[in-house]
Every structure is written in structure tokens, then in C-alpha cells.
Amino acid sequence: MSMSERVNIFLESDLLERYLMGTTSPMETQEVEHYIAKYPEVKQTYIELQENLEEYASSYAVAAPAHLKQRIITTIKKKPKRGIPVLAMVACGVAILFGLVTLMIWNQNQELLEDRQLTNALIEQLNSDIVSNKESLQSVEEQFMILNNAATKKYVLRGQGRVRKLETVAYVNALEKKSYVHVVSLPELPDDQVYQMWADVDGVMKPLDILKISKENLVEIPYEERMASFNITIEPKGGSKEATKEEVVSSVSFY
Known part of the structure; x- marks a missing residue:
């Protein structure tokens, strides 16, 4: 490298x-x-x-209003009305100044607290994303290793009859006991029907997964011991526990 x-x-x-x-x-x-x-x-x-x-x-720094100081000074310097003592006006101005500064500090502390909480939440989300991305990377690496393993077998299922454009690629590694499927093309069905994948095990059809177009190239499906073939049927929405053999639209044998 x-x-x-x-x-x-x-x-x-x-x-x-x-x-x-x-x-x-x-x-x-x-x-x-x-x-x-x-x-x-x-x-x-x-x-x-x-x-x-x-x-x-x-970006979260809070600046004090630029006009605050001038407003307070102006208030203090105002001419006393009708004999109000100057000291009383000064005391009033100081009280106003103290109150405004206290309010400003309280507001700033509240904003800093909210910012800290937001920052902590962002850090937690970032850590969660890092863990999620690491797990996704490990999954992709595992899939890559299995697909490039000499023991991995590739099977292509193509549609028949009214769903001739159906195409799905399955990968099976009996040593690792892993199975993956890549849905290439699925002709549209009525809303109340789905494509379902099955494995023929000792003459019995075992349900594996409901097929759908996915943004992921490979989707892991259950691995069954002694599988003889993969089959795709059209079933009612939600899938079936038993395959409707009259609705088999694609099949591929392992032997």
C-alpha cells in the first residue's frame, strides 16, 4: 500500500x-x-x-447590549424633579444598573446552560453515529470477505410468466452458514401482494424473507441447513407461513 x-x-x-x-x-x-x-x-x-x-x-457567545451603559448613565444624569435628592437619584440609578446587570448575567447563564446541554447532546449523537458507522463498516467488511470466499456460491433467480423482469441474486456460504440476497429487479405487484423467498429443506418450503428493493446492495437472509433450492412466490401482503406452490414465479436448484 x-x-x-x-x-x-x-x-x-x-x-x-x-x-x-x-x-x-x-x-x-x-x-x-x-x-x-x-x-x-x-x-x-x-x-x-x-x-x-x-x-x-x-458562535454561542452573548455580548452585552452596546447601548446599555449609555442608557444607564443618561438615567443617572437626569435632572432631579421637584426637590428629589441627588443621592436618591444616584441610588435609584445604581439599583437599576444592578438589576439590569443581574438580569443580563442570569439570561447569559441560562443560555450557556442550554448551549452546554445542546453540546452534550451533539457529542452523544456523534458518539452514537461513530459506533453505528463502525458497526456498519464491520458488516460491510464481513459481507465482502464472504462474497470473495471461494466457498461462497452464487445463484441467480429470474422471473417467469408475468414477472419475467424479476431478477434476484443469492449468495450462500455453507462453511460460514451465511446467506445474502441482492434484489436487482422486482416487477410491481398489487398493494395486497408481496414477493416471498423460500428455501427447500428436505422437501419442505421454509420461509426466508419478503423481498423488496433496498438501498443496501446486500441483505442478509436466514441460513437453513440442507437447502436444496431457493424459490420465490407471490403471497398475500405480510407474507405466508406456507408457500403457495401455484404462485412460484422463480426457482433455482443448488444441485
Whole structure:
């Protein structure tokens, strides 16, 4: 693997973000600091992440109203009316100033508290996303390894009759006891019908899954021991416990 490929793989990982949040392990911290020190593009990305975090924090700063001081001074300097003592006016002005400053500080503290709660929620969501992405990556890696395993068998199911455009690809690895299906094309059915996939096990049709177009290329389906074939039927909405053999629209044998 070339040096640029290693850098790209590192940047595509979540190590820099977790390093900024202080959630990396000692070994991961050492790795991140090594990349920052050695590779300019990694250092630049790290600096940009720092700046983005600082901008996010500073965006919540609360500035005191610019006209507040002038309004208070003007209030204090107003000419006393009808013999009201100057000291009384000054005391009143000080009280107003104290009250306004207290209110401003209270409002600022409330906003800071809300910002802290929002930040904590964002960090929790980010950590949750990191865990979810890690699990998704592990799942994709597992699928890739199985699909490229010499023991994995590929079976193509094509539609018959009125659903000739149906096409589904199944992958079976008997050693790992894993089965996956990739739905390529599903002709439209009435709203009260679905396509259901079955495995023929010792002459009995075992329900596997209801087929549908998915954004994921591969969907894991149950693996059954001693499977002799895959079959697709048209069933009532929600699927059936027993296959409607008259509605078999596609089938592929393993032997």
C-alpha cells in the first residue's frame, strides 16, 4: 500500500474527530500524533477541525447590549424633579444598573446552560453515529470477505410468466452458514401482494424473507441447513407461513 493510500485511509477514518474529543485510546492517540507530525495534509485537516470547533463554540457567545451603559448613565444624569435628592437619584440609578446587570448575567447563564446541554447532546449523537458507522463498516467488511470466499456460491433467480423482469441474486456460504440476497429487479405487484423467498429443506418450503428493493446492495437472509433450492412466490401482503406452490414465479436448484 502506498503512502498516499495510507494517508487517505487515515483521513477517512474517525480518528482525528475522536482525538479532538479526547476519546482515543493511548495507542490511537500515538498514531494520530504520528500522522499529524509526519504528513502536512493530515496536519492541515486537524487544524481545520480545530478551527471549526472553535467557531462553533464562539458562535454561542452573548455580548452585552452596546447601548446599555449609555442608557444607564443618561438615567443617572437626569435632572432631579421637584426637590428629589441627588443621592436618591444616584441610588435609584445604581439599583437599576444592578438589576439590569443581574438580569443580563442570569439570561447569559441560562443560555450557556442550554448551549452546554445542546453540546452534550451533539457529542452523544456523534458518539452514537461513530459506533453505528463502525458497526456498519464491520458488516460491510464481513459481507465482502464472504462474497470473495471461494466457498461462497452464487445463484441467480429470474422471473417467469408475468414477472419475467424479476431478477434476484443469492449468495450462500455453507462453511460460514451465511446467506445474502441482492434484489436487482422486482416487477410491481398489487398493494395486497408481496414477493416471498423460500428455501427447500428436505422437501419442505421454509420461509426466508419478503423481498423488496433496498438501498443496501446486500441483505442478509436466514441460513437453513440442507437447502436444496431457493424459490420465490407471490403471497398475500405480510407474507405466508406456507408457500403457495401455484404462485412460484422463480426457482433455482443448488444441485
